Amino acid sequence: MSATAPGGLLTIAGKQVSRLGLGTIRLTGPGTWGWPEDRATATQVLREAVHVHGITHIDTADAYGPYTAESLIHTALHPYPPELLVATKVGMIRPAPNVWRPFGHPAYLRIAVDASLSRLGVEQLDLCYLHRVAPDIALEDQVGTLRALQLEGKIGHIGLSKVGVDQIRAAEKEITVAAVQNCLNRDEPSDPALDYCARMDIPYVPYRPLNAGALPAPAGLAWLLDLAPHIAPVPGTSSPGHLRALVNAVR
Structure with missing residues (x-):
């Protein structure tokens, strides 16, 4: 594994990880649906991210595919290096390509966590986010369910998204x-949660850090990393060459 952590280091969920992580939303089929057209290349991206470039923060979700991104991570990286943080998310369902619906019923969240554990091949999720706050269910019930699963040992740390x-x-x-x-x-560039997280010492993980490819990697990633030390972006890619460019942008 590379000795240099891309972007430096930040402690997230009890692990010191590279501030530059890798998002896996692009390692799926069109519409974030199904398997990627080239599974071998998707697997290569994951392996090179960790074993060549020293990325130790992989971000995924059960909704990516759905389910396929977590399965690819298992294929590519299991057994996981002890320094690797694999963060996943639950609380979103996918009725069709490009369709995303928050669903935070406590019984469903339990099923989703168990399924992610199985796909990732672990006994505990390092970091599990509530993917979205479902508006029809009390937030306390949604995070309370994740807290109960944490007490049962199925979740190590709990995060929030959007x-x-x-x-x-x-x-x-x-x-x-x-x-x-x-x-x-x-x-x-504006999110009031950014400053709040800084005050509360909560790591802040920007998704869509390059605005879905609209921004050049050097300027976009450097801007985020220079903005505040608690920021750890997770750009996504399906290309080994683009992955190298992302890493080189923050060296």
Whole structure:
């Protein structure tokens, strides 16, 4: 494994990981649906990220595929190096390509966590985010379910995705928030949760850090890493060459 962590280091969910992570949403088929057209290349991207480039933060979700990204991670990287953080998300269902629906019923969240454990081949999820706060179910019930699963040993740390400051504060009454994953990039640079997370010492993980490819990697990633030390972007790619460019942008 590379001795240099791309972008430096940040502690997330109890592990010191590379500030530059890898998102896996692009390692699926069109519409974030099904398997990628070239599974071998998708597997290569994951292996090179960890074993060549020193990335130690892999971000995924059961909704990516759905299910296929987690399965690819298992194929490519299991057994996982002890320094690797594999973060996943639950609480989103996928009725069709390009269709995303929050679903936070406690019984479903339990099923989803068990399924992610099985696909990833682990006894405990390092970091499990609530992918979205379902508006029809009390936030306390959704994060409370994840907290119960944490107490049972199935989840190590709990994160929140696409949340505002009020939602983070409400969740903090039930859980310790290990990370917040929101959209942030140079084209979409404003998020009140960023400063709140800094004050509360919560790692902030920008998704869509290059605005779905609209921003050049050197300027976009450098801007995020220079913005604040608690930021750890997770750009996605399906290309080994593009992966190298992402890593080189933050060296």
